[in-house]
Amino acid sequence: MGKANVRRRHKASSKCCSKRTGDIAEVPEGAADNVALKAAASNHGFISPCVRQLRESNEYAVLEDACSDVAHFALQPRYNSAFLGEAVPQRLAQLLLFLPPYELPAGTTHPDAAPGVVSSMSSAATTTREEPQPHKGILFMQTAAAEALRSLVVNSEQDRVIDALTSAGVDAASGKNFAEGLACLVQADWQRVQQARRCMTPEDWMNVYHEGSEEEAGGGETAGDGEAAPAAATTARRRRQAGSTRSLYFTLLRHLEEVLALASVCVEASEACAEAFASSAGLLLLLDILRVATTTAWESLLHPSAQYYADEALAPMGSETVVAMRAYKRREICLLASLAVGTADVLLLLSPESPSLAQVLTGSSGLSGAAVPASASSPPSAVGSSAAMTAEQMSFLNTALDAADLRAWLAEKPAVEVQLQERFSDAALPSFLGSQHTVLAMERERVLYDLLRATLSIQGMLVHTAPVAANLQRVLPLLNDTLHKVSLPMHVWRGLLPLLMGTCEFADEDIRVAGTTLTTHRLHCTQAAVRLLHVVVNAVCEKNDTRLYEDDEAAFAANPLAAPLQSGGLFYAFGLLLKDVLWMSPNSGADGNAATMAGPPTDSVEARDVMTREAQQRALRAEASANAEVTAVQMVLLATEVNVWEVASTLLLMLPVASLGDPALTWRALMQAVLSRYELHLSAASAEASGGEHNSAHGSIVQHSASTQQLLWMQLESLGQMLWTxxxxxxSASGGSTAVTACNHVRATAADVDLLIRVSWEASASALLKQSCVGTVGLLCLSMQSAEAVATAARFALAVVANGGPAAVSNGKKLLDVYAQHVPSQVPACPAERRLWLQQLALADAAATVRCEAANTVMDLFLDERLDTAVYWPLGVHDTLSTFKTQLAGYVKRRRQLDKIVKRTHHLSTETPEAEQWSEVLENLCGFIDYKARHR
Incomplete structure (x- = not known):
C-alpha cells in the first residue's frame, strides 16, 4: 500500500491511457474559425482542409493555420483517429523536427517536404556550426506544429499517436527517429535562445516593443476597431511570412517552451522518448535550461534599482528607450518563468526510478549521496559530489530546496482561514488578485506563481531521486506554506466568477484578462503543491515496515518519516483543501491535525450556499461552450481534483477513519462527489448521442476533449478506491465480514448501491474502478444485514464474475475466451505490434482481476449459512462459482505457461503481481465450493 505512482506507460484499461493531468492541450477560442470540418459517415473517407493544407501548401502562414486547426480538432476522439489515419502526426513531426528554422538555398529539398519548404538535415545537427538567421514564419509554424502534436498525443486513445510516432523509423536526411529528433531539437533550440539573447541590443528592444504593440493590436480586434486592427494584424503576418525581424529572442523562447511542453507528454507516454532525454548529457542540458531560466528571472525580479513592474502612474516614465527596456524585461521574465515550468515538469516526469538522474545528482548509482548534510557547520547540499554537475547547478538545486525568496513572498499572503472569510461580489475585485489591482502588478504575481510551480516540481524531482529524511525535511516548509496560502481552488474559482462571467463592475478588459490569467496560474500552483505532496506521501509510505503489510495504519504509525508529515499543520492544510473541493464547510469534521473532511450541509444557510454554488457552476459550464478562458479554468480545476483524490486515497489507507471525523459525513461527501461527476458523464454522453456538441450546458466541459473525459474517470477511480477503503x-473494525452485525456506521443507502452499480457498468470505467465498485457494494450490502441487500450484491457480483473487466475485451465472454480471442499465442517480433500485444495481455489480466474480486465478494457474502436457503441456492450462486473456478484455473495455467515461454524465447517478462491474487482466490474457491456442497 502507498506505492509510488510511477509513470503508467501503455497501461491497458477500458478508458484512454491516463495522461499527466497538468498537460492538457489547450487551443485558443476560435482557432479554427476558417475551417468547417464535417464528420462523414466514415472518418476514413474524408480529407479535411487543414490536412490538405499540411500536404500541399508552401506558405508558412497557411501551414501555421493548418497546425492550429489540427490542434483544435484533435481534442475530439473521432477527429484524432481520422488525423492518425491520414498520417498527420508524422507530417507534423517532419515539419517540427526535421525542417531547419531557416530557408536554405534552392535545390536542397527534403524528399518528404512540402513544395517550397526546404530541408537537408535535422535542425539539431547544424548547431555545431554557425547557421543562418532563423525565419520567423518557420518558427511560428513549428510552434503551432508542436502544439498540434501535443494535442494529438494527449487526446489519443491508448497512446496510438505516440506509438505511431516512435515506430515510424528514422528520418532519411537526419538519420534520427522521433524521440532522438525531439531531444536534439531541445538542445538546438536552447543554443539558439542563448545566442539570440547575447546578440540583443537596445535597437532590438525598440523593435520588439513596437512589434509587440502591433501584434497585440492585431490580436485584440473588436467591433469598434475599424480598419486599424486588421491592418496591424496583416502587417505583423507579412513580417512573419517574410522573416524580416532581426531579433527572434522571444520567438525562440516560445518555440522552446512549446517543444518542452510536447516533450513532457511524450516522456510520460513513451519509454523511447524517456530514454532519449534520460542520458547524462540530456539531463544536464535540462538542468542547465532550468537553472538559467530560473536564476535569470529571479535576478530581474529582485534587481534593486529596476522598476519593471512599478505602477506607471507613480514611476517616472523616462525616455521611450527606458519604456521599451522595461517592456522587454517584463516579457523576458514572463517567458523565462514559463520555460522553467516546462523544463521542471520534464525533469519531474523523468525522475521516478531513474538511475541516470540519480547518477547525475549524486555521482553514484545509489541514492545515498543525495542526503543533505545535517551539520550546521557544513554548507547544505542537495546533491553529492559529481563530476558531471557544475558548482552552479549544485548551488541552484540547494537554493530550490530552501526556496527562501518564495517563502518570504508567501509569508506576505493571508492565511487560508483569513481567505475563507472573504465574501465575493460583483462590486469588488477578489483579494487574491493582490493588493494592487493593476495589470503590471498582476503580471508580477503571475511570474512568481510560475516560479513557485517550477520550484515545487524541482523539489518533487529531488524527492523522487533521493527519498531520504533530510531531503523530505527540506521540502516540507515550502509545501506547507503553499498549502496554507495558495490552496482552496473552489474558493478561488468562486471569486473569479464575476470576471469570467463579465459581471464585475470594477474590471475593464485588461484587468479582466490579467486577473483571469493570474488566477489560472495560481490554480496550477495548487495542483503542483498537491502533486508534490503525493510524491512526499508515497516516498514516506515506501519506508513502511513490510512486516506490517496487512495493517497500513500500524505500518504508517511506526514509520519514523511519518512524524514530520503529521506535524506543522500539513495535514490540516490538506484537510481544508479537501473540504474545499468537496464543497464542505471548513468548520465541520474532526479536531486535530489530521486530514479531516466534512459532510453535507447541516443547516439552511449552508444548504443555500451549496445551492448557489451549484447554480453558479451550471452557469459556468454553459459559458464554457463559448469562452476559452472559462474552459481553461475548468480544465485546471478538473486536473487539480484528480491530484487531490489521489493523495486523499493514499492517506485514507494510512490514517484511522476516526481521524476523518464522523464517518457518515465523510461517506456522504464522497458519494455526492461520485454522483456529481457521474451526472456530468451522463449529460455529455446524452449530448454526444444526440449529435450536438453544445446541446448540454451541464456536460459541456466533459465534451470539450478526450482529456476532460479521462480526468473525470480518473477522479471516479480514486473516489471509488476511497469508498472501498x-x-x-x-x-475490520466490526470484527471482519463473518462477524458483521448491522454495522452500517456510514449510513449508506440503497441509492448508494444503485449508483455504484451503474458507475461500474459504464464502458469508460477502468478495471480499478470496477474492482472497487464490486468490493464496495459487497461490503456495503453485507453491513445492512438484510436478505434483500445481500441478494442485490450477489446478483451484481455474479454478473461481474460472468462479464466483468474492461469493456474492450469482456462483452459477455468467458475468461478463457477473453484470453484466446485477444492474446495471440505468438509474440510479435515488431516492437510496435509487441506493444499492442502487451496491452491486450494487460486487458485480459485486468478482466481476470476484476472477476476474481467479484468472486471474492460472493464468498464474503455467504461465508456462513444464514442466507443459503433464501439467497445462495435460489440464485444459482454455487453453479456460477463452480464454472468460474474452472475458467480461472485454466487462465492461471495458461498465464504461467506464457510467462515461461516468453521469458525463454524473447527474454521478456510478462509476469504480473496480480497472479498471486488469482492463485489465492482459486484456492479459496475450491475450499468454499466444497464446503457449500457438503453442507447443503
Missing part, C-alpha cells in the same frame, strides 16, 4: 475499515 472506508468499507474495508468499517468491516
Amino acid at each position: 472506508m468499507q474495508r475499515k468499517q468491516s
Whole structure:
C-alpha cells in the first residue's frame, strides 16, 4: 500500500491511457474559425482542409493555420483517429523536427517536404556550426506544429499517436527517429535562445516593443476597431511570412517552451522518448535550461534599482528607450518563468526510478549521496559530489530546496482561514488578485506563481531521486506554506466568477484578462503543491515496515518519516483543501491535525450556499461552450481534483477513519462527489448521442476533449478506491465480514448501491474502478444485514464474475475466451505490434482481476449459512462459482505457461503481481465450493 505512482506507460484499461493531468492541450477560442470540418459517415473517407493544407501548401502562414486547426480538432476522439489515419502526426513531426528554422538555398529539398519548404538535415545537427538567421514564419509554424502534436498525443486513445510516432523509423536526411529528433531539437533550440539573447541590443528592444504593440493590436480586434486592427494584424503576418525581424529572442523562447511542453507528454507516454532525454548529457542540458531560466528571472525580479513592474502612474516614465527596456524585461521574465515550468515538469516526469538522474545528482548509482548534510557547520547540499554537475547547478538545486525568496513572498499572503472569510461580489475585485489591482502588478504575481510551480516540481524531482529524511525535511516548509496560502481552488474559482462571467463592475478588459490569467496560474500552483505532496506521501509510505503489510495504519504509525508529515499543520492544510473541493464547510469534521473532511450541509444557510454554488457552476459550464478562458479554468480545476483524490486515497489507507471525523459525513461527501461527476458523464454522453456538441450546458466541459473525459474517470477511480477503503475499515473494525452485525456506521443507502452499480457498468470505467465498485457494494450490502441487500450484491457480483473487466475485451465472454480471442499465442517480433500485444495481455489480466474480486465478494457474502436457503441456492450462486473456478484455473495455467515461454524465447517478462491474487482466490474457491456442497 502507498506505492509510488510511477509513470503508467501503455497501461491497458477500458478508458484512454491516463495522461499527466497538468498537460492538457489547450487551443485558443476560435482557432479554427476558417475551417468547417464535417464528420462523414466514415472518418476514413474524408480529407479535411487543414490536412490538405499540411500536404500541399508552401506558405508558412497557411501551414501555421493548418497546425492550429489540427490542434483544435484533435481534442475530439473521432477527429484524432481520422488525423492518425491520414498520417498527420508524422507530417507534423517532419515539419517540427526535421525542417531547419531557416530557408536554405534552392535545390536542397527534403524528399518528404512540402513544395517550397526546404530541408537537408535535422535542425539539431547544424548547431555545431554557425547557421543562418532563423525565419520567423518557420518558427511560428513549428510552434503551432508542436502544439498540434501535443494535442494529438494527449487526446489519443491508448497512446496510438505516440506509438505511431516512435515506430515510424528514422528520418532519411537526419538519420534520427522521433524521440532522438525531439531531444536534439531541445538542445538546438536552447543554443539558439542563448545566442539570440547575447546578440540583443537596445535597437532590438525598440523593435520588439513596437512589434509587440502591433501584434497585440492585431490580436485584440473588436467591433469598434475599424480598419486599424486588421491592418496591424496583416502587417505583423507579412513580417512573419517574410522573416524580416532581426531579433527572434522571444520567438525562440516560445518555440522552446512549446517543444518542452510536447516533450513532457511524450516522456510520460513513451519509454523511447524517456530514454532519449534520460542520458547524462540530456539531463544536464535540462538542468542547465532550468537553472538559467530560473536564476535569470529571479535576478530581474529582485534587481534593486529596476522598476519593471512599478505602477506607471507613480514611476517616472523616462525616455521611450527606458519604456521599451522595461517592456522587454517584463516579457523576458514572463517567458523565462514559463520555460522553467516546462523544463521542471520534464525533469519531474523523468525522475521516478531513474538511475541516470540519480547518477547525475549524486555521482553514484545509489541514492545515498543525495542526503543533505545535517551539520550546521557544513554548507547544505542537495546533491553529492559529481563530476558531471557544475558548482552552479549544485548551488541552484540547494537554493530550490530552501526556496527562501518564495517563502518570504508567501509569508506576505493571508492565511487560508483569513481567505475563507472573504465574501465575493460583483462590486469588488477578489483579494487574491493582490493588493494592487493593476495589470503590471498582476503580471508580477503571475511570474512568481510560475516560479513557485517550477520550484515545487524541482523539489518533487529531488524527492523522487533521493527519498531520504533530510531531503523530505527540506521540502516540507515550502509545501506547507503553499498549502496554507495558495490552496482552496473552489474558493478561488468562486471569486473569479464575476470576471469570467463579465459581471464585475470594477474590471475593464485588461484587468479582466490579467486577473483571469493570474488566477489560472495560481490554480496550477495548487495542483503542483498537491502533486508534490503525493510524491512526499508515497516516498514516506515506501519506508513502511513490510512486516506490517496487512495493517497500513500500524505500518504508517511506526514509520519514523511519518512524524514530520503529521506535524506543522500539513495535514490540516490538506484537510481544508479537501473540504474545499468537496464543497464542505471548513468548520465541520474532526479536531486535530489530521486530514479531516466534512459532510453535507447541516443547516439552511449552508444548504443555500451549496445551492448557489451549484447554480453558479451550471452557469459556468454553459459559458464554457463559448469562452476559452472559462474552459481553461475548468480544465485546471478538473486536473487539480484528480491530484487531490489521489493523495486523499493514499492517506485514507494510512490514517484511522476516526481521524476523518464522523464517518457518515465523510461517506456522504464522497458519494455526492461520485454522483456529481457521474451526472456530468451522463449529460455529455446524452449530448454526444444526440449529435450536438453544445446541446448540454451541464456536460459541456466533459465534451470539450478526450482529456476532460479521462480526468473525470480518473477522479471516479480514486473516489471509488476511497469508498472501498472506508468499507474495508468499517468491516475490520466490526470484527471482519463473518462477524458483521448491522454495522452500517456510514449510513449508506440503497441509492448508494444503485449508483455504484451503474458507475461500474459504464464502458469508460477502468478495471480499478470496477474492482472497487464490486468490493464496495459487497461490503456495503453485507453491513445492512438484510436478505434483500445481500441478494442485490450477489446478483451484481455474479454478473461481474460472468462479464466483468474492461469493456474492450469482456462483452459477455468467458475468461478463457477473453484470453484466446485477444492474446495471440505468438509474440510479435515488431516492437510496435509487441506493444499492442502487451496491452491486450494487460486487458485480459485486468478482466481476470476484476472477476476474481467479484468472486471474492460472493464468498464474503455467504461465508456462513444464514442466507443459503433464501439467497445462495435460489440464485444459482454455487453453479456460477463452480464454472468460474474452472475458467480461472485454466487462465492461471495458461498465464504461467506464457510467462515461461516468453521469458525463454524473447527474454521478456510478462509476469504480473496480480497472479498471486488469482492463485489465492482459486484456492479459496475450491475450499468454499466444497464446503457449500457438503453442507447443503
